[in-house]
Amino acid sequence: MLIYNTLTKQKETFTPITPNVVNLYVCGMTVYDYCHLGHARVMVVFDMVVRYFRALGYQVTYVRNITDIDDKIIKRAHEKGETIQSLTEYFIQIMHEDADALGVLRPDHEPRATYFITEIINMIQHLIDKGYAYQRAQMSDVYYAVNQFKDYGKLSGKRLEELRAGERVEVDTAKQDPMDFVLWKTAKPNEPSWDSPWGAGRPGWHIECSAMSTCHLGNHFDIHGGGMDLQFPHHENEIAQSEGATGEPFVNLWMHNGFVRINEEKMSKSLGNFFTVREVLDRYRPEVVRYFILASHYRSPLNYSDQQLDTAKQSLDRLYTALRGLTLTHIPCPNEEYRQRFHEVMQDDFNTPEALAILFELAREINRLRVDNQAQAIVLANELTMLGGLLGLLQTDPECYFQSAEHSLSTEMIEQFIAERNAARQNKNWAESDRIRDVLKAQGIILEDSAKGTIWRKE
RNA sequence: GGCUGAGUGGCAGAGGGGUUAUGCAGCGGCCUGCAAAGCCGUGGACAUCGGUUCAAAUCCGGUCUCAGCCUCCA
Numbered sequence: 001m002l003i004y005n006t007l008t009k010q011k012e013t014f015t016p017i018t019p020n021v022v023n024l025y026v027c028g029m030t031v032y033d034y035c036h037l038g039h040a041r042v043m044v045v046f047d048m049v050v051r052y053f054r055a056l057g058y059q060v061t062y063v064r065n066i067t068d069i070d071d072k073i074i075k076r077a078h079e080k081g082e083t084i085q086s087l088t089e090y091f092i093q094i095m096h097e098d099a100d101a102l103g104v105l106r107p108d109h110e111p112r113a114t115y116f117i118t119e120i121i122n123m124i125q126h127l128i129d130k131g132y133a134y135q136r137a138q139m140s141d142v143y144y145a146v147n148q149f150k151d152y153g154k155l156s157g158k159r160l161e162e163l164r165a166g167e168r169v170e171v172d173t174a175k176q177d178p179m180d181f182v183l184w185k186t187a188k189p190n191e192p193s194w195d196s197p198w199g200a201g202r203p204g205w206h207i208e209c210s211a212m213s214t215c216h217l218g219n220h221f222d223i224h225g226g227g228m229d230l231q232f233p234h235h236e237n238e239i240a241q242s243e244g245a246t247g248e249p250f251v252n253l254w255m256h257n258g259f260v261r262i263n264e265e266k267m268s269k270s271l272g273n274f275f276t277v278r279e280v281l282d283r284y285r286p287e288v289v290r291y292f293i294l295a296s297h298y299r300s301p302l303n304y305s306d307q308q309l310d311t312a313k314q315s316l317d318r319l320y321t322a323l324r325g326l327t328l329t330h331i332p333c334p335n336e337e338y339r340q341r342f343h344e345v346m347q348d349d350f351n352t353p354e355a356l357a358i359l360f361e362l363a364r365e366i367n368r369l370r371v372d373n374q375a376q377a378i379v380l381a382n383e384l385t386m387l388g389g390l391l392g393l394l395q396t397d398p399e400c401y402f403q404s405a406e407h408s409l410s411t412e413m414i415e416q417f418i419a420e421r422n423a424a425r426q427n428k429n430w431a432e433s434d435r436i437r438d439v440l441k442a443q444g445i446i447l448e449d450s451a452k453g454t455i456w457r458k459e
Numbered sequence: 460g461g462c463u464g465a466g467u468g469g470c471a472g473a474g475g476g477g478u479u480a481u482g483c484a485g486c487g488g489c490c491u492g493c494a495a496a497g498c499c500g501u502g503g504a505c506a507u508c509g510g511u512u513c514a515a516a517u518c519c520g521g522u523c524u525c526a527g528c529c530u531c532c533a
Contacts, residue, residue, distance in 0.1 A: 026533095027533070029533075030532085037533095038532085039533055072531070153462095156463080156528075157462055157463065158462060158463095161461095162461045165460080228528080229528070229531095231528070232528055233529085234532090256533095258464090259533080261526080266526075266532090267533095295472070297473075300464095300465085300472085301464095301465080301527090305471095310483085311470080311471065315481090315482045318496095321497080351473075354480075357482080360481055360482065364497095367498070368497090370497085430493065437493095446495060446496090449496090450496080457496095
């Protein structure tokens with residue numbers, strides 16, 4: 001298994017710390033708003049990674065955190081006049097609904113920052129004890145002293161002098177070094193807070209991930225993932241915190257997924273150019289969105305457009321069309337050629353576009369065989385379904401896929417029309433036959449005649 | 460300015476020193492009453508300038524362009 005490691009900037013052979021075990025931590029959401037497509041990408045990509053590791057027989061523990069306390073949450077709750085708890089509970093539920101829709105399996109653990117305050121305080125205390133953190137005055141913020149950690153910058157390739165030179169924000173006089181970052185934030189009036197040795201306050205953003213990941217997965221674990229934008233400062237700071245506190249290496253392999261873009265620009269909250277998962281699911285079925293995400297390599301940029309989603313739909317239709325009308329036997333396919341090639345490309349840094357290309361080759365072969373050698377076609381259809389399943393795709397019954405969505409006509413009515421049309425066709429009344437077909441077409445129902453009869457699907 | 464990464468056919472998107480990616484769209488054919496779906500065939504590409512090499516889209520260097528990070532962000 002080759003995986004690109006951001007830490008070394010190259011593909012590496014993945015070697016688990018414990019044979020056959022993968023411990024994976026991914027930075028999840030800050031729950032103060034709806035998930036957008038960028039969040040969907042992280043969820044789908046790492047879902048694919050987890051599924052694939054499991055398919056290879058690894059015992060995976062997958063942790064994806066939930067940030068349920070931070071400035072934006074406080075601000076949003078205040079604006080909406082509701083409690084932080086009700087705000088975060090609501091958006092956690094929304095996130096779960098979106099993830100479920102996209103076929104994203106729940107992580108094994110979804111720790112929340114507010115449930116780990118004790119562990120966070122302990123970790124900060126360790127850092128202070130070891131000289132990595134300081135408090136300038138009683139009842140003031142606690143900072144991480146970046147210059148105490150000699151490897152600072154090893155993940156992002158940044159050097160402290162350059163960072164300081166590029167410092168744009170006004171120097172905070174409470175810090176010893178402009179690059180120092182906050183571990184514990186003193187509470188202002190009316191802000192939620194927890195007691196600590198440094199006064200009432202709340203954790204800084206980075207420390208929660210250090211505390212929760214090491215609690216669940218140990219001081220040293222295999223893979224840590226997240227979006228590219230977390231590389232710096234978030235993940236860099238996590239390394240500094242965790243390795244500073246534990247004295248052990250933190251993570252062997254860092255995986256970062258590329259951004260979703262709109263018009264060649266990063267989709268983000270601050271730019272306001274985002275689509276929420278809900279908006280997109282309003283117009284495209286979830287599996288199409290999942291396909292769309294997996295049709296690009298996880299490290300490449302993913303440009304969002306309606307045209308792209310339309311194409312994704314057509315592609316997925318093609319795969320399901322190949323499966324249509326074949327009853328799966330679930331007997332393993334003796335021809336291992338496709339499976340082998342699929343695994344080869346997946347084991348090269350999760351090359352899902354290449355893996356999908358192999359599925360299309362399978363689809364073509366099924367279509368070739370289906371008339372003259374249905375038994376063999378079914379064998380390959382089993383294989384296609386199985387391989388698709390490794391990506392979390394093609395698990396719907398093809399008939400349901402093509403017919404399930406809501407339409408203005410009931411199935412009975414559609415079948416009634418088809419019967420009428422077939423009667424007309426018997427009489428070679430092509431005008432009437434075509435008229436009925438056009439009527440259905442206008443309702444978004446496509447008819448397909450074949451030797452075995454007429455089938456229909458939603459456009 | 461510093462640090463990343465990228466520039467592939469009409470669109471999307473892999474690959475990557477000599478041999479078809481794949482999907483959508485196009486063109487020709489088969490099938491069909493006509494379609495649709497499917498099958499067969501087909502055109503079309505590697506930003507630019509140099510270098511290495513028998514051979515470069517693929518390696519190296521320069522240039523241009525784009526994106527990202529350096530501030531919250533998946």
